Amino acid sequence: MLSALWSVDEMLAPIERAIRTDRVTALAAALARLDEAGAFDDPALFASPLPHRYARRPIACDPLGRFVVLAMSWAPAQSSPLHDHAGLWGAEIVVAGTMREKTFRLIERDGRDRYRFSPERERVAAKGEVGIVIPPLEYHEFGNAGDTPARTVHVYAGDLRRCRSYVAGEDGAWRARVAELPADA
Amino acid sequence: MRNATVVIAGGGASGTILAAAIARYAPRAAVVVVEPRERLGPGLAYSTACPDHLLNVPAARMSALADAPEHFVDWLSRRGEPYGAASFVPRALYGEYLACVGAGLRHVRARVCDASLEERGLRICLDTGESLDGDALVLALGNAAPARWPGVPALAAHRFFASAWEAGALESAGDEHVLLLGTGLTAVDAVLGLRFNGHRGPISMLSRRGLLPHEHRVFDAPPGGGSDWRTRVDAVRPQSNAIWQRMPLAEKRRFLRHLMPYWTIHRHRMAPEVARAIAAEIAAGTLRMLAGRTGELAATARSLRVPLRVRGSGERITIQASRAINCSGPEHDVRRLGNPLIDRLLQRGLMVPHPLGVGIETRDDGALCVSGGVAAPLYAIGPVRFGTLIETTAIPEIRAQANDLARKLSAAACGADSLAG
Numbered sequence: 001m002l003s004a005l006w007s008v009d010e011m012l013a014p015i016e017r018a019i020r021t022d023r024v025t026a027l028a029a030a031l032a033r034l035d036e037a038g039a040f041d042d043p044a045l046f047a048s049p050l051p052h053r054y055a056r057r058p059i060a061c062d063p064l065g066r067f068v069v070l071a072m073s074w075a076p077a078q079s080s081p082l083h084d085h086a087g088l089w090g091a092e093i094v095v096a097g098t099m100r101e102k103t104f105r106l107i108e109r110d111g112r113d114r115y116r117f118s119p120e121r122e123r124v125a126a127k128g129e130v131g132i133v134i135p136p137l138e139y140h141e142f143g144n145a146g147d148t149p150a151r152t153v154h155v156y157a158g159d160l161r162r163c164r165s166y167v168a169g170e171d172g173a174w175r176a177r178v179a180e181l182p183a184d185a
Numbered sequence: 186m187r188n189a190t191v192v193i194a195g196g197g198a199s200g201t202i203l204a205a206a207i208a209r210y211a212p213r214a215a216v217v218v219v220e221p222r223e224r225l226g227p228g229l230a231y232s233t234a235c236p237d238h239l240l241n242v243p244a245a246r247m248s249a250l251a252d253a254p255e256h257f258v259d260w261l262s263r264r265g266e267p268y269g270a271a272s273f274v275p276r277a278l279y280g281e282y283l284a285c286v287g288a289g290l291r292h293v294r295a296r297v298c299d300a301s302l303e304e305r306g307l308r309i310c311l312d313t314g315e316s317l318d319g320d321a322l323v324l325a326l327g328n329a330a331p332a333r334w335p336g337v338p339a340l341a342a343h344r345f346f347a348s349a350w351e352a353g354a355l356e357s358a359g360d361e362h363v364l365l366l367g368t369g370l371t372a373v374d375a376v377l378g379l380r381f382n383g384h385r386g387p388i389s390m391l392s393r394r395g396l397l398p399h400e401h402r403v404f405d406a407p408p409g410g411g412s413d414w415r416t417r418v419d420a421v422r423p424q425s426n427a428i429w430q431r432m433p434l435a436e437k438r439r440f441l442r443h444l445m446p447y448w449t450i451h452r453h454r455m456a457p458e459v460a461r462a463i464a465a466e467i468a469a470g471t472l473r474m475l476a477g478r479t480g481e482l483a484a485t486a487r488s489l490r491v492p493l494r495v496r497g498s499g500e501r502i503t504i505q506a507s508r509a510i511n512c513s514g515p516e517h518d519v520r521r522l523g524n525p526l527i528d529r530l531l532q533r534g535l536m537v538p539h540p541l542g543v544g545i546e547t548r549d550d551g552a553l554c555v556s557g558g559v560a561a562p563l564y565a566i567g568p569v570r571f572g573t574l575i576e577t578t579a580i581p582e583i584r585a586q587a588n589d590l591a592r593k594l595s596a597a598a599c600g601a602d603s604l605a606g
Contacts, residue, residue: 022414024400025464032468087408089400091464107269118267120458130468134457136243136271136403158408 006039008060012069015155019067024089027155028130031093035128040071040095040153047184049075049149055184061159070154074099079143082117083165083179085133090156092131092142097150099125104139114173115166139166189214191594192309192319194297194526196220197228198580199567200325201287202249203587208290209250210588211595217317219293219309226283228327229350231276237377238276239456241370243403245270247279247580249286251588257282271403273456297322299529302561312525321562321594323551328568328578329515329522334366334482341484346510349375354510357384364491364504367512368392368474370453373463375512376472380462388472389504392513395476395496398450400460418451422576429575437541453579475504482509517543517571535561544572551590564590 011034018030034040047055060069067090074097082104101124104117117139124145125131133140133156144150161181166174191207193200196218204216204225218225222232240247248256258270260282268274295311300322309317330348337345346354349371355378363379365372368390376388390397399415407413421428429437440448455463466472480492491504519527519538530536534556537546546554547570553563566586570577577586 022399023397024460025397025467028464028468032470087404087406089402105267105269105272107267107272116269128469130465132457132461132464134400134402134460136269137457137461 006037006042011039012060012062015067015069016062019062019155019157022157024091024132024134027091028132031091031130031153031155032128035093035095035153040093040151043151046071046073046151049073049078050184053182054078054080054144056182057184065159067155067157068159070156070160072152072154074144074150074152076144076147076149079141081165081167082139082141082174083163085135085138085156086158086160086163087135087138088156088158088160089134089138090132090154090160092133092152092154094125094127094129095151095153096127097144097148098127098146099150099152100141100143100145101125101131102141103137104141106136106139110173113176114169114171115176116172117166117174189320189594190306190318191216191321191323192297192307192317193218193323193325194309195228195325195327196222196225196287196290196292197325197327198226198230198249198283199327199583199587200228200323201226201283201290202580202584203323203325203566203590204290205249205286206251206584206587206591207594210591214594215291217291217293217319218287219295219297219311219317221294221296223294224284225287225290225292226285227277227280228283230328231280231283233276233350233374233378235355235374235378235381236275236277237381237459237462238374239273239459240276240279241273241401241453241456242579242581243271243401244268244274247274249283249580249584251584260285273401273458293317296526298525300526300535300563301533302535307562319562321564323590324526324553324563324565324569325567326524326527326565326569329517329524331367331371331511331513332516332518332521334511334513336481338482338484340486341482341489341509344484344489344506344508345482346508349378349510349512355379355382357382358386358508359384360386361507362386362505363388364489364506364509365390365512366392366479366509367514368395368397368476369449369512369514370398370455371514372512373398373455373459375510376466377459377462386507388466389475389506390472390512391475391477391479391491391493391504393476393478393496394446395474396446396450397463397474399454401454401456403457414451415454422452422581425576426574430573434540441541441543515568519545519569530563535563539572541572544569547573550593551586566590 014030018026047057049055054074057071059071102122103120105120107116164176165179250256295313298312299310307319372390476496477493483490488505551564568578
């Protein structure tokens with residue numbers, strides 16, 4: 001298999017260059033080129049989805065803390081709750097299956113930590129398609145849209161270990177809770 | 186004593202914001218806005234109907250009133266629009282807002298084409314053949330069209346658009362290749378406009394350096410501590426004009442020639458939604474970025490050809506496209522704008538081009554410098570002050586200029602003579 005030729009270092013070089021440009025356009029292009037070249041084809045990069053949630057595995061962490069590369073895998077119907085990205089920017093590419101992304105716009109956050117969101121757009125992304133996270137456009141739900149397993153690779157410009165996820169209340173306001181993000185073997 | 190009359194040439198964003206400020210500070214002054222469009226407010230900049238054309242500044246900084254910074258966000262919230270203070274709002278919606286700001290102002294549908302100093306004030310001629318008497322005239326002309334592209338062959342004329350805002354420029358060209366001459370925010374708007382109109386074919390963006398604007402990021406505090414360069418660039422902004430005005434002329438020239446393109450892509454950034462769309466296009470290969478020097482445009486019966494010497498490699502290639510759109514920056518040389526009012530004022534010596542060759546010379550209060558030092562009650566607001574100022578195109582600067590000018594005109598409103606002071 002071609003992807004067996006890819007070492008993590010080879011994968012990281014173009015990502016690191018893109019992060020240094022500090023541009024989502026460069027990062028999106030780098031991920032697309034890596035995917036075309038088969039860098040993310042090896043299923044061994046990914047952990048298996050758990051029965052109750054998707055799997056999340058950090059495959060590389062920049063020693064200087066400038067970025068993290070995450071491999072995620074999703075069983076059919078698995079999805080993340082509405083969450084933010086701790087103010088980080090980044091890019092996410094679908095490398096197998098199809099994913100659905102619903103993005104939200106933060107309208108208001110009141111003094112009692114209640115959040116008001118408005119749906120922004122919904123799209124289905126196929127293999128090779130890149131999604132972008134840029135604050136304040138960092139709130140979304142992301143999940144498997146198909147009936148086969150899906151795999152995604154995410155790069156964020158910082159060490160994303162916790163973020164906030166949001167739960168809708170009956171009054172239409174959302175409440176945040178801090179989510180410690182798992183690192184699956 | 187009669188009340189002073191202020192005539193504003195141009196009823197786009199800057200003219201409308203100024204008129205609203207005068208109404209607030211100088212309620213006794215009579216204000217007339219001369220604008221050919223049906224509505225005051227949107228002008229060219231905020232008339233685009235494409236919902237993907239967004240403001241380049243978060244809503245929190247877009248109030249039209251300098252002393253009511255929440256005005257726009259409150260307006261959005263009262264209307265139930267799904268945007269918050271950090272949102273990048275469609276420009277069409279901002280145009281609606283400006284139309285509300287401009288509602289009720291005295292509006293004459295025409296263009297100002299000349300002004301002359303008479304004994305009792307200004308005589309202001311309109312393109313309708315009518316004229317107005319005024320105590321002061323303010324030029325609020327907005328952004329100029331792009332500099333003329335040299336040598337467009339007649340055979341290519343129907344394939345070449347002198348500006349992205351010309352009728353038909355952003356219509357779909359089906360599966361054909363469209364070439365955008367420029368890689369800045371206007372070219373980015375052109376990509377979004379073409380796609381919104383259903384264009385499926387490849388698009389290329391081309392400029393000498395191939396510099397794409399950076400993207401905005403808005404957060405409460407920079408993640409991971411420290412500070413983001415954006416914060417520092419934005420922090421310079423209130424001082425930029427003071428720094429600029431202290432720079433020697435030779436240094437300003439060097440800045441405009443060598444550094445301006447780099448300053449611009451850091452200072453004027455893409456909204457996150459826009460950066461997301463552009464990043465997806467570049468990743469998918471449907472949008473190509475090119476850098477280099479172009480040769481003369483040529484045309485065949487079926488396409489345009491643009492020779493390009495690629496920056497870096499020096500390789501010579503020819504780009505073929507079914508359409509080319511001039512998306513380069515605005516023409517800054519006022520002598521080449523072809524604006525009848527500016528041409529007449531230059532002839533009359535009531536306006537002096539800036540020695541840098543960009544914009545006009547204005548004083549700190551926005552008054553036009555005139556040749557021979559005769560004081561005239563002529564003022565300018567917005568982009569035409571570029572040259573004297575380095576920051577003069579965005580709403581936060583325009584509303585500050587409007588406030589200063591309104592206060593000045595208000596202080597002078599009781600004695601019309603001193604409007605020239």
